[in-house]
Amino acid sequence: MKTQIKSSLRAGITFGIVTLFLYLIGFTITVSQIIQNLLKLEPDSLVLGVDALTFSFALFMGGLGFWAGARQVSVSRKGLGSALVAATLSGLVHGLIVALVAYITGTLNASGIKMNTYLSQLLPASVQLFIFNQTPAVGALSQLGFLTFMGFLGGAVSYGITVSNLFGRLAGAWRSLWGRVNDVPVIAKFRASPAFNYTVCGLILLLMILLPLRVGQYWNYTLGTVGIYVLLGLGLNIVVGLAGLLNLGYVAFFAIGAYTVALLTAPAPHGLVWNFWLVLPLGILAATLVGILLVVPVLRMRGDYLAIVTLGFGEIIRILSKSDALTFLTGGPKGVNNVGGPELFGWVFDDVGYLYLIFLSVLLAIFVTRRLQNSRIGRAWESMREDETVSRAMGINVLKHKVLAFAIGAAFAGLGGVLFAARNQFTGPEDHNLMVSINVLSAVIVGGMGSVPGVIAGAFVLKGLPEILRELENYRVLAFATLLVVMMLVRPAGILPASRGKFEIQGGGSTSEPGKEGSQK
Amino acid sequence: MKAALEARGVTKQFGGLLAVNHVDLLVPESSIFSVIGPNGAGKTTFYNCITGFYTPEKGDVLFYGESLVGLQPDQITYCGIARTYQNIRLFSTMSAIENIMVGEHSRLNANWAEAILRTPRMVREEKQAVEEARRLLNFVGLAGLGDQAARNLPYGAQRRLEIARALASKPKLLLLDEPTAGMNPNETAEMVGFVHRLRDELGITILLIEHDMRMVMGVSDRIAVLDYGEKIAEGSPSEIQNNPRVIEAYLGKPMAE
Ligand SMILES: Nc1ncnc2c1ncn2[C@@H]1O[C@H](COP(=O)(O)OP(=O)(O)O)[C@@H](O)[C@H]1O
Ligand SMILES: [Mg+2]
Numbered sequence: 001m002k003t004q005i006k007s008s009l010r011a012g013i014t015f016g017i018v019t020l021f022l023y024l025i026g027f028t029i030t031v032s033q034i035i036q037n038l039l040k041l042e043p044d045s046l047v048l049g050v051d052a053l054t055f056s057f058a059l060f061m062g063g064l065g066f067w068a069g070a071r072q073v074s075v076s077r078k079g080l081g082s083a084l085v086a087a088t089l090s091g092l093v094h095g096l097i098v099a100l101v102a103y104i105t106g107t108l109n110a111s112g113i114k115m116n117t118y119l120s121q122l123l124p125a126s127v128q129l130f131i132f133n134q135t136p137a138v139g140a141l142s143q144l145g146f147l148t149f150m151g152f153l154g155g156a157v158s159y160g161i162t163v164s165n166l167f168g169r170l171a172g173a174w175r176s177l178w179g180r181v182n183d184v185p186v187i188a189k190f191r192a193s194p195a196f197n198y199t200v201c202g203l204i205l206l207l208m209i210l211l212p213l214r215v216g217q218y219w220n221y222t223l224g225t226v227g228i229y230v231l232l233g234l235g236l237n238i239v240v241g242l243a244g245l246l247n248l249g250y251v252a253f254f255a256i257g258a259y260t261v262a263l264l265t266a267p268a269p270h271g272l273v274w275n276f277w278l279v280l281p282l283g284i285l286a287a288t289l290v291g292i293l294l295v296v297p298v299l300r301m302r303g304d305y306l307a308i309v310t311l312g313f314g315e316i317i318r319i320l321s322k323s324d325a326l327t328f329l330t331g332g333p334k335g336v337n338n339v340g341g342p343e344l345f346g347w348v349f350d351d352v353g354y355l356y357l358i359f360l361s362v363l364l365a366i367f368v369t370r371r372l373q374n375s376r377i378g379r380a381w382e383s384m385r386e387d388e389t390v391s392r393a394m395g396i397n398v399l400k401h402k403v404l405a406f407a408i409g410a411a412f413a414g415l416g417g418v419l420f421a422a423r424n425q426f427t428g429p430e431d432h433n434l435m436v437s438i439n440v441l442s443a444v445i446v447g448g449m450g451s452v453p454g455v456i457a458g459a460f461v462l463k464g465l466p467e468i469l470r471e472l473e474n475y476r477v478l479a480f481a482t483l484l485v486v487m488m489l490v491r492p493a494g495i496l497p498a499s500r501g502k503f504e505i506q507g508g509g510s511t512s513e514p515g516k517e518g519s520q521k
Numbered sequence: 522m523k524a525a526l527e528a529r530g531v532t533k534q535f536g537g538l539l540a541v542n543h544v545d546l547l548v549p550e551s552s553i554f555s556v557i558g559p560n561g562a563g564k565t566t567f568y569n570c571i572t573g574f575y576t577p578e579k580g581d582v583l584f585y586g587e588s589l590v591g592l593q594p595d596q597i598t599y600c601g602i603a604r605t606y607q608n609i610r611l612f613s614t615m616s617a618i619e620n621i622m623v624g625e626h627s628r629l630n631a632n633w634a635e636a637i638l639r640t641p642r643m644v645r646e647e648k649q650a651v652e653e654a655r656r657l658l659n660f661v662g663l664a665g666l667g668d669q670a671a672r673n674l675p676y677g678a679q680r681r682l683e684i685a686r687a688l689a690s691k692p693k694l695l696l697l698d699e700p701t702a703g704m705n706p707n708e709t710a711e712m713v714g715f716v717h718r719l720r721d722e723l724g725i726t727i728l729l730i731e732h733d734m735r736m737v738m739g740v741s742d743r744i745a746v747l748d749y750g751e752k753i754a755e756g757s758p759s760e761i762q763n764n765p766r767v768i769e770a771y772l773g774k775p776m777a778e
Contacts, residue, residue: 367637368637371636371638371639372633372636372637375636376622376626376629376650377633378636379615380623382612382614383615383623386612386615387612389610390606390610390612391612391623393572393595393598394598394623394626394690395595395598395599395627396623397595398595404633500668500670501616502668503616503618503651503654503655503667504658504665504668
């Protein structure tokens, strides 16, 4: 009982502090506005007797209180009585903290003190909202009562769900339904046959062809960026996810690809204006060569040292490209404009064309990754990641395989850079800052190290989600970071962790079609 | 009989500590040769000198007459030496059968281009690799567990998988480092039979580090005893059992449990 009270108190205090933090940074009013927009409430309309914004705010606070209470039940897992006590207690503590601050800030605000001169986000409107646009005393008491009640409610509902094992039963029902569908002979046969895989691939391909024609320029651009990040992610996945070499300067190879195409096709600074299709392989080649040159001297380094050296290398490339002294060579801080793009039978690529080209590159990269992964080389990489010392004892030339991983990773990044610069018709030093490396690495980690579907999902989360979160404006980064943290807590191995091919029972997983290993049960 | 492995005055120092001190050893082909000694005697270090992880300060290691000193561990594997580890070191997230397939690395040839293009030769080679891995899985009694992640296997199975992985390179000489550590008497007895099979069925020369005296005496053709890095005795099991220096080195230690 005592530990339970303690845990309730702690939860109440935690939720109280989090709520205050959100209040102090002005998030409470922003999120209320967002809720109001999402519910499509007119600003002047009244909902249940209160104005739309206050109502939205109450929804938000109610959600927080509910969560605080619900959490307590899953923690305690005892009888109904003690569960409700625990939930209500944490709600009460949560409410007390919030009410206290609401009262103080409300009173100060009412007496005309402008708190936003000290805490810039404590605007009068936000303070008023925090006491539900009432007098400080009434507002504070409402907060207290409301949060206590919501805690109680959260506890009751959560208890009901836990006891009735609602989610468990839902999942069970879904599983049995799914199982029954799969047991139908025709469907079972279809799923087991190669035709199923071809159908799935065909549908995805069809989607890739039709989507760019439908969604418009803005989404084509966004999808293209995501696609380029998938490409980068696939490359880094080989280096970090498979071979286990932490490379924090991956952007360097991206930059080399981008600058190769920029300097060889743009009218300034060199006036070379070569054909894109000729420059494309040159960009890949240049990145690959630099990858090999870079890795050879640092081959014997492990872990952190390698990370630091590559990090430095990435920055050096960016700083060189930015340097005034090298402006004649690289275009300097302003970058290179009018980068040339591809043309095919007189068709100058537009946004759709670029998206097709990017999709094609991604497919190629997936193909190469899969085939390498399911070979002697891929196994050697993974064994190096697991235990480099033992890997050497298996007869694996670790140095050679490290160079190979770096080279292939660099080639993918080079291709990505070429496409990026050509599509944007521009490249400059700031396209190649450290954030690119970090984002790509995050995509690999969030998606699931060593897993191709994981990298794709990770790139969508890292580059697609921020576009969707645009709505949140200033809090975009905050919300984004929170989501990433939550995701890593919920799925520590990544969204779609690598699945292992089956060799023993299925027979020759590695000799089956690429792209299907491990997806069969 | 031909010597598979010969150590000549092998010496390895860690700072001031002489971990291996002037050790001479001659392991005849197709024999089971054990190295015993108290903890810290330098047995594992001696293995590391043979397999190229340490370069001995003095002395030479010959494998069928060729010196191994200066070669990298992976090159030594290509020469035909494989080993297991005292503390199991499997590739833990990879499946059992993939672990064995990594062990086959030195016998396969496909390069990156062949892997991407999946040339007929590469496909054939892969198919054979999978078959061979399955056969080894069977040989060590792990049939049916091949698709499990190595780290999810029971302890005894992990030990046997490590041996299967070592066998995958088709070694002429196998170095086992305390293969029965942490096993119960039943499992240990099985291991004795298993080591015999390795030699008799596969014709592999075996160098064995072992703590369990019953196992050592039961399985070895010849035994060398290390103490403080020095070889203090060598001989047949019965000679070793009655050697006063050995008894002294092991005094108070579980010589015959
Ligand atoms: N890498 C190392 N660095 C320093 N000392 C070591 C190292 N490896 C082993 N030693 C020391 O060398 C001695 C022999 O160790 P080891 O060969 O592991 O013994 P054994 O395998 O016979 O139990 C021990 O005293 C050990 O502490
Ligand atoms: Mg040892």
